[in-house]
Amino acid sequence: MEIELLEKSKDGMKITFLARGITPAIANTIRRAISEEVLTFAIEEVEFRKNGSVLYDEIIAHRLGLIPLKTDLKSYEFVGPDKSMEELSAKQRVTFTLKAKGPCIVYASELESSDKSVVPVYPGMPIATLSKGQSLELAATAVLGKGKNHSKWSPGHAYYYNETKITVNNDSSLLEKFRNKYPPQIFGKDGSIDKSLINRPELIDACDGISKLIEIEKKEDSFIFVLESWGQLTPKEIVLEAIEQINMQLDEVCGLIKEK
Numbered sequence: 001m002e003i004e005l006l007e008k009s010k011d012g013m014k015i016t017f018l019a020r021g022i023t024p025a026i027a028n029t030i031r032r033a034i035s036e037e038v039l040t041f042a043i044e045e046v047e048f049r050k051n052g053s054v055l056y057d058e059i060i061a062h063r064l065g066l067i068p069l070k071t072d073l074k075s076y077e078f079v080g081p082d083k084s085m086e087e088l089s090a091k092q093r094v095t096f097t098l099k100a101k102g103p104c105i106v107y108a109s110e111l112e113s114s115d116k117s118v119v120p121v122y123p124g125m126p127i128a129t130l131s132k133g134q135s136l137e138l139a140a141t142a143v144l145g146k147g148k149n150h151s152k153w154s155p156g157h158a159y160y161y162n163e164t165k166i167t168v169n170n171d172s173s174l175l176e177k178f179r180n181k182y183p184p185q186i187f188g189k190d191g192s193i194d195k196s197l198i199n200r201p202e203l204i205d206a207c208d209g210i211s212k213l214i215e216i217e218k219k220e221d222s223f224i225f226v227l228e229s230w231g232q233l234t235p236k237e238i239v240l241e242a243i244e245q246i247n248m249q250l251d252e253v254c255g256l257i258k259e260k
Helices: 024-036 057-065 172-181 201-207 235-259
Strands: 002-008 014-020 040-051 094-101 104-107 126-130 135-145 156-168 214-229
Touching: 014 156, 014 235, 024 156, 024 214, 024 235, 040 057, 057 126, 057 135, 094 104, 094 126, 126 135, 156 201, 201 214, 214 235
Parallel strands: none
Antiparallel strands: 002 014, 014 214, 040 135, 094 135, 104 126, 156 214
8 A cells, every 4th residue: 555645734633645556445444443443532421519500411511522632542541431430540541620610601721631631622612601600510531432432532534535537628619518517616717627626526526427528537446535633633643543453453353263
């Protein structure tokens, strides 16, 4: 497999890369592993000591669970969903406390973490609004988990599409006949079709099969991936962890086969 980085956002949280020499099955396995198998931290248990807000405990707990947390995979262990919080060691969980008194808006930045490397990715996320005389006090526990168990542990969104070879024939008679059949975004300043502008999946699909002006050939063993991280991990960390999880599962299958 050959990997080529095509684009990276200014904040580094979104990348586009090309993977050559793989099958559709492998491409989909990578996509699913990114969404379902990569470990991240998320709040799993909340103990309310005071809740004078208008929101039920359950609503605030759900909001807390969906706050993305910066994740340190080297310092913590994944134990799975079967262990209770009381059984977890300091290497398996991170605790948070929150105390707030109204009138105010309670933000994610007010969550005090037991580990300063595991904190909310977006400090400005609102949790609740407190009026005068209302207060909120709680303790929460975050653990490592996988997106296949709950979407709050998903590290980001990934999708892919086939790399394409695009051939453009700017024949004047055909161009005038079929111009209104094509998306306006693909035409350059001179009015002709600019193939460099056919650079998104929806534009490729919209141009395919209309006329001989544009011929699109999909490369069956090359895929363009777009990955946007929610911030818990960098896109590079997400891809490497996804591949590591795939390798671990393959090793497990090989071990089971050898036992037979």
